[in-house]
Structure formats: C-alpha cells, structure tokens
Amino acid sequence: MSYQPRIIGFLCNWCSYAGADMAGTSRMSYPPNIRIIRVPCTGRLDPLFVAKAFQEGADGVLVAGCHPGDCHYAEGNYHARRRYALLHLLLEFLGIEPERIRLEWVSASEGKRFTQLVTDFTEQVARLGPCQAVGGQS
Amino acid sequence: MDLSQAIRDKARELLETGAVKCVIGYETGTDGINARPAFIYEAAEVDRLIFDETCGHNLATYLLHHRAENIAVVVKPCDSRAINLLHGEHQIERDKVYIIGVVCPGVVGRQWGVKGRQLLPACQACTDRNPVVYDYLVGEPVAEGAPAPAPPLPEVEDLERMPPEERCQFWRREFERCIRCYACRQACPGCQCTECFVERLEPEWVGIRIDAPQNWMWHTIRAFHLAGRCIECQACRRACPVDIRLDLLNHKLAWEVAQLFNFRPGMTAEALFPLATFVRDEKLGVGEWASS
Amino acid sequence: MSASSYAYYPGCALQGTAREYDVSTRQVCRRLDIELQELKEWACCGASSAHSLDRRLAVALPARELAIAEATGLPLVVACAMCYSRLRFAAHELEDEAKLREISSLIERECKNTTQVWHLLQVLDARDIPIARPLRGLRVACYYGCLLVRPTDITHFDDEDNPQVMDGLMHRAGAETVEWAFKTECCGAGMPFARRDIVLKLSHRILAQARGAGADCLAVACPMCHSNLDMQQLNMKSVFKDDFQIPVLYFTQLLGLALGFSPKELHINKHFVDAMPLLRGKGLA
C-alpha cells in the first residue's frame, strides 16, 4: 500500500466540526487519513498541541475554526490566527515544512469546502512523505 | 566618573538610608576575570561591586526570588526591558524595586584565562545603549534614534535559506546535546512559572526520557512560551553548559514578532502583549486558503 | 512648510498667457525671502489633455517633474492650479509601488515619490507677510476654481465647497473679501475653443455671482480660470449684453501691491479688463 500520512484535525465545535458533519451528511468523500479532535474553539487549542502532535508522530496537522467575525465566542479565532501565525514560523524554522500545518476557516455549511480542504491537504502532506523533523523514536 | 564607583556610591546611599534591603549587582568572580552576581546587604560591602564588560548576567531574573522586600538592581538596557516585562506581567511591584540603569558598552562572553575584548555578536549588532527604565542612571546617556529592531542575525538568515531537512538536522544536532539541566530556564527572567510544564507528569507535555523528540518538545515549548516576550538578554545561551544556540531560536521569534505585530517586548511596562490582542482584519498568512 | 528654499515648477502657462502670474509670484517670493529654484529641464505636466488620452502618460509626465524635483531635495512649489492638480495626482498614483516601478522605468529616472508638492497659496499662508500698503477698501471675490480643491483626498488643499486660504491672505493684505457661493464652481476650463457657449455661460454665472456679492474684482490662482474670466468678458458683452468690466487679478498681484510693488512691476497693466481705474479709485495705484 502506498504511503498513508497521519493527519490530525483539530476542529472547533461550532463551525468546522459541524462543517465536517455536513460533509458526512451530504455523503461527500475525502481521504481517510485525517483523525478529528473536537475542541470548543480554535482559541482553546494551545498551538503547542500542534507541536505535540508532530512530536508524537503526526505528518500533518489541520486546525479549522469559524470564519473571522463568526466565532461563537466572538474573538477566539482572532487570537488563534495570531498564535498560529507565530507557531507556523517557529515550526518552519525548526525544519518542519510549512505545508504540513494549516489553520483554515470552515463554516458549518461548508461541507464541500471541508472536503476540498482535507483532500487538498492530505495530498499535499502525502507528497512531502513522513515527517522526519522531530527525529528518533518517541 | 568610573561606572563601578558610581554604582558603589549609589548602593551605599540606598543601603545606609534603608531605602532597600539588598543591592543586586556584580562582583569579580573567583577566577579574577569574569564577573558574577553579588547580593550586597551591608553598606560596608559595597566596594565589592564592579561593572565591566564581563557583567553579562541579567540580574532582573533574581527579582523573581526577592518579591517581598525592597531591592535595588543593576541593569543593562536589555535587562531593563526584562524589568518592564516583569512589571507588565505583574511579577514585581515597581515601587519595591530601585533600578540602577547602566549605559551599556556591550558585554563579552565568558572569558577563559585572560580578559578578551570581543563583544558578543548580539552586542555588536545592538543599538539600544540606554536602559528603557531606571531610577538612577550610571554613565552618560547615548543619543539614539528611534529604537529599531536589530536586523535578523546572519546565522538566522543562513538557517532560513537552508532546505527544511538541513535545518532540522541542524536543530537535531543542537538538541541532541541537551542534558535537560534547565539552566536556560533558571537564568531566564521570562520563566516565572512556579511549576514548569516540563516537570509535570499530567498532562505530560514532555516525556521524562532525555532523547531527541523529547528534547525537541522541550525547546519548542520553551521558545513558544517566550515568543513576543524574550528581550534577548542572552542569559539562556550563556547559561547553557552544552552551548545550544537558543539565541537563534529566540531571535527568530523576536524578529518575526516585530515584523508581524510591530512589537518589541519590554520597551514599556504598559504595552499590550501581541498575543493578548488582535486586529480584526489583519492578514497574517494563515487561514487564507480559498477553495476552488 | 517653514523652509525658505523651494524647487519651483512654473509650467507652460506661466511662460505664456499667464506671464504676469509668474512675474508677480517671483516678486512676492523675493520680497518674502522665499528662494525659488526653477527646475532644470522642466517640461509639460500633462495638464488639460494627457489624462483624457492616456492614463500612463497622465502619470508619467508629472512623475518626471517630481523625479527632477526629488533630485534637488527641496519641497516643490507650483503656482498654476492645473500643474498642482496633475502633480498631486501623480504623487497619489505613485503611492502604489508597482505603479511607481512601472513609471520609473518609463521615464528612465529614479523616482521614490518623496517630493512634497505645495501650492503657492499654502506656502504663503504659513509665512509672515510685512504689509507696506494695505488694500483698504478693496472688495475681493476669491475664486479658487476646481483644480485646487478637488478631489479633496488627492489635493489635500482646503474645504472643497468653501475654501478659506486665499481669503485669509487677502484679509492679511488689508482687503475685504466677499462671502459668495461660487468659489469653486466650474469656469468652463479648457473648452473655450471647442464649446465657447459653455464657457461663456459658466464664466458669466461666476462673474454675475461675484458682482452680486459686491466684489470690486476677482482674485484667482489658475491661468485657465483667469483667461476665461478676464478675456471672455468681451464676448459676454456681445452674447449676454452684460458688460461686467470687473478686473480679474492673480492673488499674487494683489499681494504684491500690498507688499509695496508698483502695478507695473506686477504686470497689472497686462489684463484685458483694465484694473488700473479701480486701483486708482481706491488710492492703490
């Protein structure tokens, strides 16, 4: 079997998790690699969970939340955007290809967008191969 | 007047009047060359105090261990930014701290055998010569333009140019050496936690084993916890017994924070930490994927 | 704006039909210790036609002048309202970096778009003016025209409906100014050959309003306005049977008078409607 990347998806409960549900309800299809973890808000997710996922052996991490302005908690995704902008640069500097990390906005009605995003991202990570950056056995 | 003498005079006055219980400054170490921190409680002891280019330590860190009493501390410009950082993060009470600021000529690394004269690379590039906050200033203030972030260190730029695999090999070589002594953390004024995440079993952010992935995790979290807060005093680098290039990691993030948010930590105590706020329609290069 | 030396871009009109504007400008500036360094090799700013023919040319022409001025390191002052408009417009367009690169290569000159462009009114407004002969009893209608004030976010000049800069200068010169509503109405601008009927109608309306407001004369800052309002009075006489005989002067000429120059030194005797009887009547000549 060809290389199957291991992808973790952190989705906010209100928009993106519902968007992923929407993809399911609409019987859309995307690659099976992604494993979804539900969080209340992208602002809840300490970016270090993303770093931790890589250290534990993930090949790609997707974080998705409500579009700017739509956060259920009004401001969570704005804070997330700043934190992830920095984390992105840090991990890239440490040698993790920036293409392995995505912060995106998916609304509850965007099942199609979610499907496209996951497909796109899975292919992108698959092309990069296993993530070697952290190194050694864990 | 000689900087050392000025510090001694001020320290004597502060101790004699009872304004402070202790003056934290520098004294000549046992090797007769390198300075070390000195904690002066008696006016009679002030002559131990010195200031020269080996006075590298960031003494602001020690304020974290002396929160209850009135303390005077000798700070260089970068250390003075640490004071603002601590003040802004409510770690010190400003009126309990008497700040003796020193106009900084730059400092050298640890000297072996004889005193060298080669300033640290960070000091060579540094443009901040005057402390940003002080109660008493030692030395003549230098005329400065608007404070600008130092350009990225050439070594940081070299690393940025490398392909990701090379860069990650570089860091693997660095982190492999780490013996997890946490001296970097102890030296850092930004590390204030009563219990560090690294020493916690649940949630276990970093495994107890000392190996490449766990070391990677430790240094990643340490760097991120200091993102937007590190004032680049080089204390961690100086403290590291295996000479890990923590300065490059810190500098990269400081540079990016300056670029993204136009922010330099510690310039004032009131400035809002960039990760504590946001701008609604800012573009930061994340979350901008447009599906076809 | 406190500098005393300026790069000076006269523009074509001030070399021809508006000689008197150039002459009076130089006189006034000399008296006020404002050094004007005429731009070397200055050329057309593109006014009145380039922007209706070619958008790139409309920026490139004034950009060339901006680049030349930039090399002097001095702020740039212009008297002609048309030139002012085109230069400000170009500076605005060049704020876009891609545009700046494109235009720089087109004019084969390095341009960083750092030149400050000022109209003479703004420069004089910030100076002390030692009045030698107050224009007492002279009632002036200040006419700004359209190009100085519009569009406001490009020209950054003054209130677009009721500008005050020239009125303020005239007050300082000792004159009265009339309150009227046509300070920035269109005079017909560049149409006197193609559609003289329009120019006559519009300019006539302006003069009628000025007269109705009780003005003895008009003060202007634009060569085009001047020629429409001054020269066309003869034609208005035949078309509208309305003989205004109301002198139209450049504000620099009136200011020059107040500074003590003779009408001749300011070329006040060069207009179609003779201003001398009015000035003599007021004891100003």
Added chain:
Amino acid sequence: MARIGVFICHCGSNIAGTVDIPRVVAEAQKLPMVVHAEDNEYTCSEVGQRSLREAIQEHRLNRVVIGACSPRMHENTFRNTVASAGLNPYLLEMANLREHASWVHGDQREAATVKAIDLIRAAVAKVARAQPLFARQIGVTKRALVIGGGIAGIQCALDIANAGFEVVLVERTPSIGGRMAQLDKTFPTLDCSACILTPKMVEVGQHPRIRLLTYAEVKEVRGFVGNFEADILQKARHVDHDKCLGCGICWQKCPARAPSEFDMGVGQRTAIYIPFAQAVPGKPVIDREHCRYQQYLEWQRAGAEGKKPPECRICEKLCPVGAIDWEQRDEMITEEFGAIVVATGYKTFDHSVYGEYGGGRYPDVITSLQLERLMSASGPTLGEVTRPSDGQPPKTVVFISCVGSRDDSVGRPYCSKVCCMYLAKQSIMLKEHDPEVQSYIFYIDIRAGGKNYEEFVRRAQEEAGTVYIRGRVSKTYPEKGKLIVWGEDSLMGRPVQIAADLVVLATGIEPSEGAIELAQTLHISYDVHSFLVEAHPKLRPVETMTDGVFLAGTAMGPMDIPDSVAQGSAAAAKVCGLLSKDTLALEPMVANVNAVKCVGCLLCQQVCPFKAIDTETLRDGRIVVRINEGLCKGCGLCVSACRPGAMNLRGFSNEQLLAQVKALTR
C-alpha cells in the same frame, strides 16, 4: 479505577455497512480500562438505551464511550441515558463513526474500520480522564434594568412591570419620551405622535413597579445573568423632586436662555426647565451651564475677577415649596438586577461633511428633525412652519434624502430606513399646513416596504403634489432671498435647478452618544457603525452574546416605531422568561483555576472575551485569578494562554486533549 464501557452503534447500515463492527468491538475490548464492549443496531433507540443502562449497572461502568453519530446529534440524548443509569452525564464521550468515517469513506471499508478503531481509542483515552461535572445553580434577582426611555424602552418597561416584575428605567435626559416625543405626526397613519405616546409615558411615571430614574446614566455594570450590579449616576437636578409640585412658576420666570435640545436648537428653553410640556416626570432640572446663579458661583470660585454675573436665584425665591436645592450633588446609585435591556436609541448624522448642501452655512437649510419641531403644535413656533432666517412661511421646500445614509464616502453605507417615509409625511403635512407649499424630494430610491407605506408615498405624490426627483444635489447657494438648489434628475438625464425657500436634510440614523462605552461595560458587541449586535440576526434578534442582556429599538440599527415597539415587547418577553425562574443552571463545561500554579500574570484576563476572570489575593499575598462561572462561556482562550498550566477547561482539559493526540498518533 476507571471502568469503561464501549458501545458501537450500527446505525442500521449507516455505519455497519462500511465499518467492520465486530472488529471494532474486538479492538475496543483490548483497550486499557475497557471492561465491556458491545454493539447495538441503534444505540439511540429505546432498546439500545436500555441495553446501555443495563450494561452500566451489570458491569459497574463508570465511564462510557459511544461510537455512533456526531455528538452534535445525540450527545444530549446519551447524557440523559447515562444519567438515568446513575452516572454523571459528563462521564460520556462519543466517537463520531458515522459523519466522520462511514459516510465519508463509504467505498473504503478497511480504511474506515481502521479510522473507527482510532476514534474509539481516542474517545477511551479522553473519557478515562473525564471528571464528573455538576451544573451549579444560581439565584436570580427578580428585577430588570431598562436603559433608555424612548418608545422601545417604555414599551419594554411597561410589559415587564405588567408581568409582575420590578423595573428600573434609566433615561439620560430629564424626561422619557425619546425621539418619538419630538415627532409631530407618525407615518403612515398621521397619528399625532404625542397623543399616542404620552399616555404610555404617564403610565410609566405612575406604575407601582417601575422606578423611573431620569437625568441619570448607567456607568458600570458588573456580574452576570441573574446577578447584575449596576452603578447608575443620578446627575444633580438642583430641584428636590420629592418636594416639587411641577407648578411651573420657576421655568416661567427664569431669565436665562439656552438652545432647546428637545427642539433641536430651533427653539429656546430656560435654564431651569422641563424639556417639553408633557414631560415625565413633569418636574424641572437646572442646567448648571446656563443657570445665572451657577455662573455667579463659578465666577466666585474662579477668584471673582471680571464682570460680576447677577446673583439671580429667582426660581428659589418663587418656589412655593422650597424645592430648589443648590447643595444637591451628582450621586451614584448601585442596584442589583437579574436582566438588562439596552434601548439607547439613535442620534442623527452630522451633515456638515456635505458642504454642498450648505447646512450650517445657510440658516434656511435645516434637518428633518428640526422641521418636525417647527411643524409640531407644541414646538417653538406653535406649529407654524417658518424660515429661520426671516420668519416667513416657506412656499417652495426642497427635501434631500440619504444625508448620511447609503453613502460609503461618508462611512454610512447603510439605509436609515425611515427617511423615505418621513419625507413623504413631511411633504403631506406641509401641504396640509399651507396648500400653497410645493415640495420637491431628491431621492436615490424610494423605500416604502411596510404596511400601507407604498400607498402613503403615492398619497404624497398624488394628493400633496410632491415632486420626486431621482438624483442627488450638487450645490445649494443663496440668491435674492432664495436658496438655489442644483441637482441632477437622473431619470430625465438632465440637471435641475430649484429656487427654494427652505431646504430640509433627511439626516440618517446613527447610534446615540455613549453607546460604545455602555456596550463595553456590558460586554456586548457592536458593529463598525457602533450599532449593537444581536446574538443572531434571524433567530435571536433581541438577545446578545452576553446572557441576560437584551436589546430593543434603534440602538441596534435603523427601524421605525412599530418595529421598536415590537422589539421592546420581545425583549420584555425574554426578560420575563428569565426572571420567572428562581434559579439558573450554569454551564458546567467552563474554565477552572489551580491557584497553586497561577503566577498572576493576568494574560488570561486580557484575552477573555467575557470579562469572566477576576483576581483574588491569597493569604500569602499572592494575587491569582478566579473564574466567574456565571460569565464564563467555556471558550478556553484563557486555557491556551496560560503558560503555567494553572487554567484548565472542564470537559476539554489539557490532559484529555493530550491523551487524544497521543491515542491518534500511536
């Protein structure tokens, strides 16, 4: 020791058709702490739920994982099920095998099965670290605060009070009534505005359960739903309203004059005044800025230099009951409330940016609200419309619509919604006042969506002969006693010129002064134009994102009187629903602090969108944070900001998320 039960749902063939259920069950059984695993045809069915309850009891399960559909679908169902079996409802975790596996990987049985096993493993890891959570009950203060005494606030206060709850109505000006009180007639019925409004104002003033605080402002609000505490500033009136009879001798004799705010500056009032004759309360206040005695005192304080102002005090001498009280000071009143309604209304756009209309430059260019005062029988001209410049009745009137509406260039892209209608009304009323009046209305579009609105505009055109010109005005200037208005008739494609006696600007609606400060202390959001934002534009139109705070009327956007009244009543219904409860259950999945680890950097306080974090000083002097569970919504921003790991989120703890990450990357 955790004893976890795993229940895999077939969901008919929805999951079982793709996922190899027996394999998932077999794998689940191997997981640590799992003591029982089974599969059900439909776990959510009565049979499935019974099986779940029985298994909990039989295997003494203390944690449950259900592999089925999305938790957004059935989490509540299963929480109730496990609760009925005696388990804490938060010791349940769902793995989304349907929406996230079988439905999206229908053609990949192996991959979907592997994924299902992973998801079960993560859910087991998470639930093993779950803590029992308990919804805390809090009491409800059965009183409401209504901020703003316009028609929306009046309606709201009356409805709440009539339902049996106490209300405090706070109004900034000396009288309630708001904008509606300023209007002459209302569209499209041409009811006299005061005639339909004043009975309601009187009812408010006399209602046994309404406490009216006029000339007062809400300065600060603390607390949370059911338990608010508000600081209300009662400004000094210098008139003791307990003594005052409202006889009016003082304001009839006061010699000082000031422009009347109520009359929009076209009339005058005295320094001791009631804003209008039907004001509620009908008792005056003294405006310190214009009062002669206050000016005298100010002159004395400043060192008694220059001309001595008269020592007046006429009101004091004439007052039959001695109600004038020069010693009165501003006073802060602190009260407790269970719910708050914000009905702070609007002000009109400052038209001075439109130099071409000549407002402010020419006296006969007025605003529509000023015309309203001139038309009102209780207005400064007693209903006779005259020109401000010379007092002559205008014969030709030009109305300009959309002054500060639908114009991006002045930062007002929105439609103010009421202007088209009131312009029609004003043109009809002018015709009724004086049949010789000819009105012209420059408009962009005529927006007359509403019951009998379109008909009303037709009436203006057909009966009142109002000429509608589609286009904008480019210039207004005076000539020979007239105002010449230049405009464009964009339907005819030609310029028009009208010599008018009066020009009326239909200034748009924008939020009242101070709306942002109020929104900030209430912690409710506002949009780029400072209008307050409702919780959901369709489904929660009078609620805010802060529980217990509601909105009514034009504070949230332009609307007309019937909409404002409807919103006042809607907000009242929401308030009554809240106040009818004795206790409220708080969301248990909120943040909590471990004070031992907190270093007091207060970053959490800065990021919290709900002001739910307070500080407390421990006995050792350390300052640490504390969660206000009434305000916390459980977003977790503070948790991810907390470096020392002192902050955690119940139900989504760091331990749980980390366990999930490890389980999924194994």
